[in-house]
Amino acid sequence: MSNRNLRATIKPLGDSALIVQLGEGISPSIHELVSNLSTLLNDHPFEGFIESVPAYNNLTVYYNPIVVHRLQINRQTHYTPLTPFQKVSDFMGELVKQIGTNKFHNERVVTIPVLYGGKFGPDLEYVAKYHDLSIDEVIQIHSENDYLVYMIGFAPGFPFMGGLNEQIATPRKETPRLVIAPGSVGIAGKQTGVYSLETPGGWQIIGRTPLDLFLPTISPPTLLQAGDKIRFAPISPKEYDHYKGMKL
Amino acid sequence: MTVKVLHPGLLTTIQDLGRYGSQKYGVIVSGAMDSYSLRVANLLVGNDEGEGALEITLFGTTLYFEKDSLIAITGGDLLTTINGENAPMWRPILIRKGSILKFKSAIKGCRAYLAFAGGISTPKVMESKSTYLRAGIGGFQGRALQKEDTFECGKLNDLNHSLVQQLENLNGHFTWAVNYSALINLKSSQTIRVLKGTEFNRFDSKSQQTLFNEPYTITTQADRMGYRLEGNTLALSEPFELLSESVTYGTIQVPPNGQPIILMADRQTTGGYPKIGQIISADLPSLAQLQPTSTIQFKEVTHEEAIMELLKKEKIIDEIKMAIHYKRIY
Numbered sequence: 001m002s003n004r005n006l007r008a009t010i011k012p013l014g015d016s017a018l019i020v021q022l023g024e025g026i027s028p029s030i031h032e033l034v035s036n037l038s039t040l041l042n043d044h045p046f047e048g049f050i051e052s053v054p055a056y057n058n059l060t061v062y063y064n065p066i067v068v069h070r071l072q073i074n075r076q077t078h079y080t081p082l083t084p085f086q087k088v089s090d091f092m093g094e095l096v097k098q099i100g101t102n103k104f105h106n107e108r109v110v111t112i113p114v115l116y117g118g119k120f121g122p123d124l125e126y127v128a129k130y131h132d133l134s135i136d137e138v139i140q141i142h143s144e145n146d147y148l149v150y151m152i153g154f155a156p157g158f159p160f161m162g163g164l165n166e167q168i169a170t171p172r173k174e175t176p177r178l179v180i181a182p183g184s185v186g187i188a189g190k191q192t193g194v195y196s197l198e199t200p201g202g203w204q205i206i207g208r209t210p211l212d213l214f215l216p217t218i219s220p221p222t223l224l225q226a227g228d229k230i231r232f233a234p235i236s237p238k239e240y241d242h243y244k245g246m247k248l
Numbered sequence: 249m250t251v252k253v254l255h256p257g258l259l260t261t262i263q264d265l266g267r268y269g270s271q272k273y274g275v276i277v278s279g280a281m282d283s284y285s286l287r288v289a290n291l292l293v294g295n296d297e298g299e300g301a302l303e304i305t306l307f308g309t310t311l312y313f314e315k316d317s318l319i320a321i322t323g324g325d326l327l328t329t330i331n332g333e334n335a336p337m338w339r340p341i342l343i344r345k346g347s348i349l350k351f352k353s354a355i356k357g358c359r360a361y362l363a364f365a366g367g368i369s370t371p372k373v374m375e376s377k378s379t380y381l382r383a384g385i386g387g388f389q390g391r392a393l394q395k396e397d398t399f400e401c402g403k404l405n406d407l408n409h410s411l412v413q414q415l416e417n418l419n420g421h422f423t424w425a426v427n428y429s430a431l432i433n434l435k436s437s438q439t440i441r442v443l444k445g446t447e448f449n450r451f452d453s454k455s456q457q458t459l460f461n462e463p464y465t466i467t468t469q470a471d472r473m474g475y476r477l478e479g480n481t482l483a484l485s486e487p488f489e490l491l492s493e494s495v496t497y498g499t500i501q502v503p504p505n506g507q508p509i510i511l512m513a514d515r516q517t518t519g520g521y522p523k524i525g526q527i528i529s530a531d532l533p534s535l536a537q538l539q540p541t542s543t544i545q546f547k548e549v550t551h552e553e554a555i556m557e558l559l560k561k562e563k564i565i566d567e568i569k570m571a572i573h574y575k576r577i578y
Binding site: 013 | 268269270271272273274275276373374382383385443446491492493494495496498499516517518523526527528529551552554555558559562
């Protein structure tokens with residue numbers, strides 16, 4: 001893969017962060033660029049770099065503007081001193097050119113056991129009716145595809161996944177629930193995801209996993225990370241109880 | 249030393265400068281809403297500026313000191329008393345064993361910071377002592393302080409010790425105090441400086457002007473997560489769907505109802521609403537001191553101005569740091 005023609009749009013997010021946009025929309029190939037850029041940056045950070053956060057088609061870079069301001073730049077081509085944003089922007093622009101010469105992509109496949117329907121999946125019947133399918137068909141369609149984790153956001157460990165079959169894509173609930181239990185597996189449009197903490201939320205809940213997605217005492221603190229491939233495996237109530245008792 | 253909570257007040261949490269490095273896992277930054285006041289409080293007692301301290305919101309917090317302690321109170325003026333007498337702010341105070349420290353009510357600003365020499369002995373979670381209420385991690389057992397809680401302070405370093413020794417010979421506190429007026433603004437109506445947001449150009453021209461010409465009021469739905477504002481409605485020139493992406497402290501986002509929300513210390517890591525503006529870092533601590541019903545006038549500035557302001561304030565912090573070292577020597 002060659003990215004000599006790859007163009008990034010770099011826009012400031014205030015005076016202490018910027019967003020490197022690598023394309024539009026949701027696609028695995030753009031996500032791979034985001035993921036590679038993130039790895040490159042972590043391997044070759046600039047002084048003052050704090051952290052980076054991948055999203056669907058861009059990477060946000062957080063930096064300490066005071067530290068960056070004090071950095072001496074060799075190629076000072078401007079008459080006025082460069083702002084920290086300009087310095088980091090130049091650095092990221094150079095880094096973008098190096099994407100693709102190395103393949104960093106780490107392909108991890110994680111299986112998530114799910115107990116579908118019943119009290120753990122109160123919207124499964126609605127999703128089935130909405131698409132004129134049987135409950136078993138919805139379960140089969142949801143668990144036969146691989147999904148890509150594009151980003152973790154909203155709550156610690158909450159994966160935004162793409163790859164949902166159009167046949168079961170369902171709009172969000174009109175009125176969000178006030179409380180959704182951790183482990184709840186949901187659908188929102190063409191996305192699927194898993195609630196990691198007890199929060200309010202509007203996704204259609206079709207099942208629940210006994211696994212903990214947020215693991216604050218270990219590093220990294222989440223079961224899933226951006227770039228992971230996910231497969232959902234239907235389980236019985238007995239298997240759910242078995243997994244639930246297990247500690248990682 | 250041991251501190252006991254007699255009354256937790258409205259909301260009292262342990263905060264430091266925030267939990268960085270885990271936003272890619274969806275873990276929010278948290279940290280002190282007014283980072284300048286937190287840093288100065290720590291410096292005044294001889295701590296590292298990023299040590300954990302108490303963030304006390306508006307009123308009610310009452311603490312009992314079981315041992316002699318070196319403390320400093322900064323930030324908003326919450327009419328603080330020690331055994332019923334007014335407590336000085338912005339300077340080190342030696343508080344005696346058996347004393348009661350009370351934050352009565354906010355007469356200026358919104359949040360006070362209380363630092364203890366030696367810091368607060370609470371374990372770091374993901375490199376930070378900040379409380380993340382929703383996930384129940386960090387700070388004091390992952391939650392706000394409650395009645396009957398007790399916590400310990402850490403071991404004193406040389407600077408902590410020398411400040412204590414000097415105060416033993418004085419009346420319990422110095423006669424000098426830090427002048428905070430160039431660092432934070434505690435007025436109830438403020439001009440807050442803003443950079444254009446990533447979607448600024450997606451808003452219609454009337455809304456672009458409105459943002460910088462009309463005042464906005466902070467509603468009562470304002471907390472550590474965000475300030476909901478009320479004022480003239482802001483509208484996109486044409487509707488569009490934004491995919492979720494990173495947001496940060498001070499991001500002004502506009503949901504479909506057109507009333508802006510400023511994201512604060514406990515913001516989510518990502519958001520999907522268009523971002524019309526971004527508060528400059530140097531003004532965030534002052535913004536954090538505004539109470540509900542306060543008014544804001546936004547003013548547009550350039551990146552050059554934003555960094556100049558930040559450097560100016562960093563210089564003040566450096567001067568305070570040097571002055572405290574100087575006071576220790578003489």
